[in-house]
Amino acid sequence: DGNGKLGLVEFNVLWNRIRNYLAIFRKFDVDKSGSMSAYEMRLALEAAGYKLNQKLHQLIITRYAEPDLALDFDSFVCCLVRLETMF
Secondary structure, three states, X not given: OOOOOOOHHHHHHHHHHHHXXXXXXXXXXXXXXXXXXXXXXXXXXXHOOOOOOHHHHXXXXXXXXXOOOOEEHHHHHHHHHHHHHHO
């Protein structure tokens, strides 16, 4: 509601989204390393409903990935929240 605080309903929505993000992350973290490769990230984003072109995918990897191009769960959540906000 724009007041800067999470009410019970807002917290419930956020919690359910994070649980959904975790399920997607676990499904596409094939090697169970706790991070995803750029390729796994593309598949995970598609599973979350975001089909992005190659250029945008590369920009997201550049922004959210570690130097070894792996993305941890925190970065994955930040990315999805940003995408959700934009779309």
